[in-house]
Amino acid sequence: MSEPDLTPLLDLLPELLAGRPLVVLTGAGISAESGLPTFRGPGGMWEGNRPEDLATPEAFESDPEKVWRFYAWRLEKLRGARPNEGHLALARMERILPRMTLVTQNVDGLHAAAGSRNLLELHGTLLVARCTKCARRSPAPEGPVPPLPVCICGGLLRPDVVWFGEPLAPETWEAAVRAAEECAVFFVVGTSSVVAPASSLALLAARGGAYVFEINPKETPIAPLAAGVFRASATKVLPAIAKALVRTIP
């Protein structure tokens, strides 16, 4: 397949973004090029289990060791991963655009590592663990599991992430909804847009009159909402957008 020509869309964005609020929603696809597998793509399986079956309170209840081994594997991958050109371009854009909010479904901490500050991590972070008894937070375990990590109170620790079937932190979610409703432009980057409620943010933005743009090499259910689609990888599109902005926004 030939490379899509992104120029017409890139020419349009600086004017659209100047002075107006931008929201960017990212998913696992933006970290794929940092070597972290997406959930649904190839390499997204772990020991024959679907992550969707391991990232649940029920799975933890019935076999905490299996769930922790899955997270220890993800943490190990994470320790070798660095922010890529896509993460870095979003951090640069935040410095040019004063009204930009970055909302991520990722738990890998790579946006913060890249320097993004106005960041809402909807699903928490892998790097932190939380006590199932006293709710105290501590750094995620560094070594292999078993042994199961425990809190200083003796309670079992769990990853401080939001599992399937659990509610998002209300203040984080409300901030994301407000940002989506108020923005003029909304980018959906590297997410299959099937995990609710994050997937509803683009819809809220579109209803509020925002221009929605999708950045994803594959088509997703968001496409019909979109004012424009960039069918290419995040590391190709985001640096090009950041460059177009630097050129045109003083």
Ligand code: NAD
């Ligand atoms: P997903 O696996 O469902 O979808 C990934 C999407 O990224 C796909 O649509 C794919 O076409 C696209 N993609 C792949 N490579 C890309 C690239 N180079 N550039 C742009 N897009 C690319 O992921 P999702 O929608 O984020 O699923 C949601 C759940 O997965 C979330 O709960 C999230 O917490 C979790 N998750 C997080 C991580 C992480 O933190 N890195 C990794 C795996 C899963």
Ligand code: ZN
């Ligand atoms: Zn405790």
